[in-house]
Amino acid sequence: METLREKKEETKKPTTIRISGAEAIIHCLLAEGVDILYGYPGGAIMPVHDELYKFQDKLTHILTRHEQGATHAAQGYARVSGKVGVAIATSGPGATNLVTGLADAQIDSTPIVCITGQVPRHLLGSDAFQETDIIGISTPVTKWNHQITTVEEIPEVMAKAFYLAKSGRPGPVLVDITKNAQFDELDFSYEHCTGVRSYKPVPQPNLEAIDTAAKLINSAKKPFIVFGQGVILGEAEEQLRALVEKAGIPAAWTILGLSAMDTDHPLNVGMVGMHGNYAPNVLTNECDVLVAIGMRFDDRVTGSLDTYAKQAKVIHFEIDPAEINKNVTADIAVLGDSKETLNLLLPKIKENKHEEWHNTFKEKYKIEYDAVIKDELHPTKDGLTMAEVIKEINLASEHKAVIVSDVGQHQMIACRYSKFKQSKSNITSGGLGTMGFALPAAIGAKMGAMDREVVAIIGDGGYQMTIQELGTIYQNKTPVKIVVLNNGHLGMVRQWQELFFESRYASTVLSNPDFVKIAQGYDIASKRVSERKDLKASVEEMIASKEAYFLEVKVEKEDNVFPMIPSGASVSDIRLK
């Protein structure tokens, strides 16, 4: 570690205590303000779990039913609280089970620290029992990782792990600790890491670029904002709202930007991307200035790059220099923390209304409402739609719930129709598209925001990928609300099969068990709804419940999510049916 050259806070030399490496890990976690972590014990991490037992009054270890669940719970906790989520697992299979959560956190910029046990140093490389090269395996899906083989490294590496996970563009960090380093003793003292010399978390804002950006925004006739999770991570929600209101610019969100701005704000024009709203997608190709804030032009947002906003000047506000010109060329790049750069921009912005331009969005919304939204929210057919379930949840929770969605059709519907007043309320697997994310992430979200209602919206496919976490809910009496929108299919894949594979439903039809009985087995209050007349009261009963509640809603089997930009098509070729 001597080569890493961290900058440390210059304080008086702290007093030291003689403790084991395992106990040192607990002290590091406490020093970083951790009070809850998610994990699963096993041979190579036993000394740490033994210490967790001794420190259980200060640090709660939530035993998940699978290590993947631990990572998603840590993610849910981090996303709702803005703090670093922590997961812990043993070596070998325990460590490899973390990989999906790490990859998810990496692509969705979620700060988590994962701690894995490792075989003793003298057995490294010998193919020992439960030895796996988790450093090699996790390298592409971590912001940073490190293997500790000597006890003395623990405080420094742990401090660095938390600093790197949270600073700059956040991400997952994995620390692998050999068993000998957990047993050995050290003279422990702890100093927070405040910098690493080779790492620049936040680029210095370029005032000239901000000036040019302001001029361009002020002279624009048809400006358009697309914001992403960078606004939430940078806690720039107020600045975004101020910009939107002052300059009178319609603003749309990426799936991870959802909840950064009140969904009922008159200038919030909805979601961009594959299943986003009609107006913001079509008008992306009509605006004259596109202001992208804290987003990365994912292919699900842009569709074909060859036809994406070619007519517009693009201003890209972004913390990560590697994102600039990666997918879409920026005419002006404003590097830096979104809150800082928007604060510098705001005084230079002139007041404006752009009423005519805003009316174009309203006209396009009307087209989408008539073609899609009306029938989704107020269906006249017998079968229940996913959207009307979301609508009832919005009403019952008064737009205050944290919505944790899984991946697939229900996710798109949940994001399209959920209403939010408060930031950090939409938790979903955006970049990786991890089925099975929602149930464990909802557990973490609830524990990270105990005063808030947390509702998981899950499909019948994804639910069964991490259904074992019902055990975690049962054991901890976690009052999360679980809604399974059951259409008996892997709905999104089935939709693609219908549209692009001549309705050959290869491996997308599910024969499902009785989900209500399963919930009952875990002593979770549960109900099944299959008729519209029972929906409202059931959702209200669920929201009113002080305990965990499982609600299965049998929805129409072969509904499709529209609008839709077919893969590789232009945003302006979005289909309404």
Next chain:
Amino acid sequence: MEKQWFTISVYSENNVGLLNRISGIFLKRHINIESLNVSKSEIEHVSKFTIVVNTTKDWTKKIVGQIEKQIEVIKAYYHTVDEIIYQESALFKIESHLLFDERQIQNIIKESNSQIVTVSRDFFVLAKTGRRHEIDEMHDALEPYGIMQFVRSGRLAVTKEEMPISKILNESYQEK
């Protein structure tokens, strides 16, 4: 965009695992590393990677961005062949009797400015340092006579423009 030869210079902390992290960036984008050299640099405790790739400028820029993003990377640069001074080294192992049987080989040795590193009863070894095409030409000249073994090093390059690593490191310390 046309493919070109680029030499990427990466200044980094000397840390186990960083090579894996950097090579993964190329692997993920299916870009072949044509040559790779890792050594110490002009600054104490700072390592230098010299990586040669044949790809478009656009990809090279993006790769350099991703490399710089790695925590332990201080700074990464890319340069075209015109912007660097470089050398590569090669060793040729050849049967000793050819030195006497094939007089042309002696001319090749003289003309290529290569050195005889060792001579034994069975084989001799030639060392050649130069630009890529010089080594290629020597290889082509010797090939008809039979080369027992051939190996070429990664590119070693210094740039014509300054790469102000010390300055970056000093600034990084002063910020805090």
